Amino acid sequence: MKSEAEAAKRAEAEKEFNDGLMFFRSSYYGKALGKFQRAVELDKQNPLTISYLGLLVALAHHKYTEAEQLCHTAVRMKHNDVQCYLNLAEVYLKAGKKSDAVEALTVGLQYTKRDVRLTRALRKLGVRRPPVFPFLERKHFLNRHLGKLRHRVLQMLGKE
Structure with a gap:
């Protein structure tokens, strides 16, 4: 019974994540932010969701300190996820911290087997x-x- 409820919760979190990603890619940052907030409420252990939430806090509300904290949390949770490093670098760039963005990407290269997206x-x-x-x-x-x-x-x- 409990595992069915958890599976339903995870499925809803995944749907919210996918909907949020669709809004994000269409540049509807406010709508995307709501979807990612809901997805994190449903699944607090998904680093990719937390990372996108951080990026959207920066894009939609310009709260760079909070955005950086969320992205750092995601990177600590899963240090070999390329997208987490890309999102962290984007937050730094939006905050006007180019050198920190370069550092985040460089550190990411060490943990992600020199992924081509980070090099690019x-x-x-x-x-x-x-x-x-x-x-x-x-x-x-x-x-x-x-x-x-x-x-x-x-x-x-x-x-x-």
Whole structure:
């Protein structure tokens, strides 16, 4: 009897999550927020739901501290979930904390086996490797040519 009630509760939470995701993708952040709040009420142990709730608190209400706390909670619950790191980085960006967003994505890469979505998000933020010779300008011909060579070698080794 108890497991049937729990299964029904989980199913309702999943429906609320899916509805919230649909509203989120359609940029109806207020409606999505309500759905994710309901989903978290029904299932407080789902890190992905908590992470999206955090993102929507930032998008709909601009409450960045609360949003960061929710996203951090989700990351602590499931440290290998790519979407949790992406949502945390998005919250940081909305709060104007680009360096924290870069750090969140970089930490996420360590725990998610260098997931391509995190790498893509870092590139989108314009994160670059340091120049080969930091005492020369980035546009110096040695830095440009050796940087290209470094890039090719890293690609061949599968590190990029």
